[in-house]
Amino acid sequence: MDSRSWFALFVVVLIGSAGFLLGPVSGQTQSGAPARLIREEQLAVVDGIPENWRLQWSSEPSPVCPPADDTTFTCPCEPFAYGEAGTLDLVRLRNGQEYERLALTPLFEESIAGTKAVLQRWPVQDGDADRIFAHRLDSDWSAAERREIEKRSLAKIMKLADFDHDGKATEFFLPVADRPCGKSLGVVIGVSPRNTRLHVFDSVATPGVPLQLFAWEWEALQKSSGPSTVVEWRCGDHGAEVETLVQVQATTRGIQLHQEDYECTDRGRGKLTLSKDR
Numbered sequence: 001m002d003s004r005s006w007f008a009l010f011v012v013v014l015i016g017s018a019g020f021l022l023g024p025v026s027g028q029t030q031s032g033a034p035a036r037l038i039r040e041e042q043l044a045v046v047d048g049i050p051e052n053w054r055l056q057w058s059s060e061p062s063p064v065c066p067p068a069d070d071t072t073f074t075c076p077c078e079p080f081a082y083g084e085a086g087t088l089d090l091v092r093l094r095n096g097q098e099y100e101r102l103a104l105t106p107l108f109e110e111s112i113a114g115t116k117a118v119l120q121r122w123p124v125q126d127g128d129a130d131r132i133f134a135h136r137l138d139s140d141w142s143a144a145e146r147r148e149i150e151k152r153s154l155a156k157i158m159k160l161a162d163f164d165h166d167g168k169a170t171e172f173f174l175p176v177a178d179r180p181c182g183k184s185l186g187v188v189i190g191v192s193p194r195n196t197r198l199h200v201f202d203s204v205a206t207p208g209v210p211l212q213l214f215a216w217e218w219e220a221l222q223k224s225s226g227p228s229t230v231v232e233w234r235c236g237d238h239g240a241e242v243e244t245l246v247q248v249q250a251t252t253r254g255i256q257l258h259q260e261d262y263e264c265t266d267r268g269r270g271k272l273t274l275s276k277d278r
Contacts, residue, residue: 045168052092064118065112070136073132075178104174104189161173172189173187187212205277229245231244231245232259240264243261259275259278
């Protein structure tokens with residue numbers, strides 16, 4: 001190959017790389033998906049290869065727990081306040097081409113939207129709830145407040161982190177349901193040395209079953225390289241007569257999860273009533 005051919009090849013590669021780094025032009029996206037259906041894109045590096053991970057709706061999503069609505073701050077809405085619902089996929093792209101796709105909608109069977117996936121669109125800020133409850137009967141105020149909230153930067157969903165402690169930030173937590181009240185229940189999605197395809201993480205005891213944990217349990221797993229024990233449900237919380245502790249740990253075999261239940265007494269935690277892996 002002569003010098004002119006080498007130069008032409010260099011220019012093609014450079015242009016392609018620039019397009020990947022700069023992202024899609026307004027109104028267009030890599031792989032041809034309409035920009036209006038792209039909720040979020042993040043750069044992930046998998047085994048040294050840069051990829052775009054995309055949360056993509058199949059059609060226009062509908063509002064759920066909308067801004068400036070007093071129902072938004074009820075328990076079922078808390079993980080999804082100022083959200084939207086629809087059919088959702090996680091799309092993995094390499095060099096601008098779709099490499100893999102994972103359907104996320106089936107994970108949301110217990111969400112406020114029923115059979116639809118739900119994502120928060122705009123972040124909730126301190127004071128939002130107080131203002132909305134103070135003005136909930138003022139329709140003009142509500143309309144103005146909604147317009148202001150919709151000017152906020154979009155809430156970030158894919159916060160890539162290293163949950164399995166393989167040294168690579170190729171996973172993210174996704175809220176899929178709520179528990180009373182304001183307890184966000186979710187899954188972790190990504191790739192791992194044990195499974196290099198996009199997948200929902202499971203546990204050693206229940207392979208193939210999406211592992212749902214509360215947000216603080218996933219956080220404990222991510223922050224600790226060894227076993228970490230957290231309280232999953234406290235005595236008296238919504239009338240609970242059992243206190244549940246969960247030990248979580250990422251191992252080379254996968255995520256190990258051990259549960260212990262204790263009876264609740266007038267003095268707090270009582271005797272152990274259950275001990276199991278799950």
